[in-house]
Amino acid sequence: xxxxxxxxxxxxxxxxxxxxxxxxxxxxxxxxxxxxxxxxxxxxxxxxxxxxxxxxxxxxxxxxxxxxxxxxxxxxxxxxxxxxxxxxxxxxxxxxxxxxxxxxxxxxxxxxxxxxxxxxx
Numbered sequence: 001x002x003x004x005x006x007x008x009x010x011x012x013x014x015x016x017x018x019x020x021x022x023x024x025x026x027x028x029x030x031x032x033x034x035x036x037x038x039x040x041x042x043x044x045x046x047x048x049x050x051x052x053x054x055x056x057x058x059x060x061x062x063x064x065x066x067x068x069x070x071x072x073x074x075x076x077x078x079x080x081x082x083x084x085x086x087x088x089x090x091x092x093x094x095x096x097x098x099x100x101x102x103x104x105x106x107x108x109x110x111x112x113x114x115x116x117x118x119x120x121x
Contacts, residue, residue, distance in 0.1 A: 004054075007054075008028075010107060011083070011108065014110050017110070018114060018117060019117070022049075025048070028058075029057050030059060030061070030062070030064065033065060041074070047074070047075065047078055049079075049120065050117070050120055051078055051081070052080075052081050052083045053080050053081065053083065053084075053100075054106075055084040055086050056084065056085075056086070063091070063094060063095070063098065066080055066082070066095065066098045066099065069099075070098055070099040080099065080100050080101060081101055081102050081103075081104060081116055082095045082103040083106055083108055084103070084104075084105065084106060085105065087105065091103075101120075104116075
């Protein structure tokens, strides 16, 4: 989930190069992300293998969304990577406390993305 279109586009391009056969969904805010997850569940399409999540989202924050994802039994197993511009130590600690698998600073490099994806394979 990414509210900055430029960051979302850059990350999407990298993901398409690395994983050309995977479906990639981008949500501008938490509500859109939750709707997308619900739609995937209803369609039986399967849940995502990974969620990249920004802390600063409109309305419901990335932290609130992370907490919500990790509170739902069906969604809690999806690895969540916090991908953000915040170096606030409280954000980092809270992300891990809520269940994020890692915390990366934007802009992310293709090598960092490859490393994350290889760890999840």
